Amino acid sequence: MAKIINKKQIAPNIHQCEVEAPLIASKALPGQFLIAIPNEFSERTPMTISDWDTKKGTVTFIFLEIGASTEVMSKLKKGDEFYSFTGPLGKAYDVDRYGTVGLIAGCYGIGAIYPAAKAFKAKGNKVISYSEARSNFLLYWNDKLEEVSSEVRYATVDGSLGKKGHAYDLLEDDLKAGMKFDRIIAVGCSYLMYRVSQLTRPYNIKTIVSMNTVMIDGTGMCGACRLVVGNKTKFACVDGPHFDGHQVDWDIVLSRRKAYLEEEIISKERW
Amino acid sequence: MAKVSPKKTPMQEQPPKERIKNYDEVPFGYTNEEAVLEALRCLQCKNPVCIEGCPVEIDIKGFIDFIAKKKFQDGVILLKEKNILPAICGRVCPQEEQCEQKCIMGKKNEPVAIGRLERFLADWERNHGVIEIPEIPKPTGKKVAIVGAGPAGITVAADLARWGHKVDMFEALHQPGGVLVYGIPEFRLPKEIVFKEIDFLIKLGVNIYTDRVIGMIQSIDELLSEYDAVFLGTGAGLPWFLEVPGENLNGVYSANEYLTRANLMKAYLFPKYKTPIVRGKRVATVGGGNVAMDCARTALRLGAEKSILIYRRAKEQMPARDEEIHHAEEEGVIFQLLSNPAAFHGDKNNWVKEVECVRMKLGEPDDSGRRRPVPIDGANFRMPIDLAVIAIGNSPNPLVPSVTPGLKVEKWGNIKTDLETGKTSIKGVFAGGDVATGAATVILAMGAGRIAARGIQEYLETGKW
DSSP states (O other): OOBEEEEEEEETTEEEEEEEOHHHHHHOOTTOEEEEEOSTTSOOEEEEEEEEETTTTEEEEEEEOOSHHHHHHHHOOTTOBOSEEEEEESOOOOOOOOSEEEEEEETTHHHHHHHHHHHHHHTTOEEEEEEEESSGGGOOOHHHHHHHSSEEEEEETTSSSSEESOHHHHHHHHHHTTOOOSEEEEESSHHHHHHHHHHHGGGTOOEEEEOOOOOSSSSSSSOTTEEEETTEEEEHHHHOSEEETTTBOHHHHHHHHTTTHHHHHHHHHHO | OOOOOSSOOOOOBOOHHHHTTSOSOSBOOOOHHHHHHHHTTOOOOSSOSGGGGOTTOOOHHHHHHHHHTTOHHHHHHHHHHHOSOHHHHHHHSOGGGTHHHHOGGGGTSOOOOHHHHHHHHHHHHHHHTOOOOOOOOOOOSOEEEEEOOSHHHHHHHHHHHHTTOEEEEEOSSSSSOTHHHHTSOTTTSOHHHHHHHHHHHHHTTOEEEOSOOBTTTBOHHHHHHHOSEEEEOOOOOEEOOOOOTTTTSBTEEEHHHHHIIIIISOGGGTTTSOOOOOOOSEEEEEOOSHHHHHHHHHHHHTTOSEEEEEOSSOGGGOOSOHHHHHHHHHTTOEEEOSEEEEEEEEOTTSBEEEEEEEEEEEEEEOTTSSEEEEEEEEEEEEEEOSEEEEOSOEEOOOHHHHTOTTOOBOTTSOBOOOTTTOBOSSTTEEEOSHHHHOSOOHHHHHHHHHHHHHHHHHHHHHOOO
16 A cells, blocks of 8 residues: 555655655645654654545645655655555635635645645636746746746746746735736645735735645654644644734744754764 | 572663664663573462552563463563553553552562563563464454554453454554554554564454544444444543743743654654654653653753652652663653642743743642642742743543544543443443543553453443344
């Protein structure tokens, strides 16, 4: 079980992995995640489910090769099996007919907003997706995203495609130019989600952020993923991962993200 | 006949100074000779009362008699009739409050070391390589789903399998065992032992599916459409925090997180195993139970120079077993009693650097009969720390109840069950262990499992609810 059906590097250090998991595929909803362990020694690594095929019985996720465990994952080949593969976990997005929905994504988030775009569009929303990367060649799934969005807007830091800058810079331009949104969803690094939340606050646009805190069990048992939302402690794994970005205490989120930087380096260097 | 010793035959163990440098088990267990010597202390009472103290009703007198006669294999078979996990229970049961408390020898002398003898038999069997599988009756055609592969679920699964039912077990984590694997440290309960005992379950014909979070991947309704009955043994998975300022700083763990990193994820072997863990030099563990002792002792093994246990009452009121408190003291854990954290203070990078405590005194007894700790105004003090572990308890895991309409829970989130059968508010669904009672012990969960197994058996036979 949890055999790799397909795996490819879709941009430098960004991998797309399709795994045989019929039960998960039959239950997955947009916004949910899974926890994968590539081998006995690796960490439990949370991954947003980016696509699934109930007929084939597979799920697809995008991961960044960034720490020791994702490095192991990047070396797995078609036909290899995961040591452990659990999902779906977390709550799904509230998919309703809001009007115009803006989906802001960078990094693994581009894959994560794909099923959201599909679902929001199917509900009759106008879906404007924002996809960002440092450069054009680091973007992926442009075609897929364009297929399920009303419009896809690009931002690259080097200006090789779309707006020169970040997705939040582009969103800022659009908001200033009078573009109206009924709901914004941001997925990507904590800083991107923080910036988007700051940006939409004065416009009073309900903004949902999909938190990617440190996690271990993913079932609400350990509290590693805790964050403060509206002055209350919440567990991203079971209460989330989606929260109101205007209510999140970002200082705590940003500092907790960096907690294991030193260990990450040791883990990669020594083994 | 030789004079019977008033004291338990001592069990050899690793010296404290050595053992805090490794993760190996602390006590070595009895040799054959020591076990026989201890078994001979048993009076073989005509009407033994020890069995009344055992939640799973082990024939204690019987297995001790076999040890005294050196018929170890017979002893094992008798023991396992009632207890599927003897190697575990022999190590982690609070025998001093159960069987050993009832032991007649204990009236004037030390009671018979029932726990050590239980452990001896289980270890003897494991080390001799012959694991006897009891005869399993013809399949009844009934199917039962067990949710959660911890002590409660394991007991239910074993009983039902031995009665001929088909049992499928679903575990959320990647290894079965529940708290035995993620919570209790290697030095107190080697994981190899847990897996061997779980192997026994598999040999009984139980299927174990890991990586299955019931409530997410399958609903209780879906299980009921496939199985004749469902047992929920999902444990006490929701950690309590103190709700004081600074608790979300980096370097503040729940006990569940600290122990899960160390045990399930084997962070004590980092970086061979990739899950990191903060190796504090000055570690404060908050709490006074067995879990707190496990955390404080884990901290020493992970290199702490000072492992401080902060507890709001006095030592006499600690809920931990005497043996655990004793081991912690021997190893150099510092007990900061009658103190309760009021806040954690951080450095500029949001890492914890100090714990601020309020001093407490003991007031009138509370509901638990223990004297209530009362804060002394203006008596706050601070201690430098670089890691804090909050070990003040857990609530039942809310996941299954939160997605299962009609499943009634009580005030603290525990699933409402009938004490005599384990029945919940949904027909065909039973529950037991920490998810029904709130956080307790391995053996109480097993006891609840045994009761639920009988409840399920009756329901499968009669269909009556």
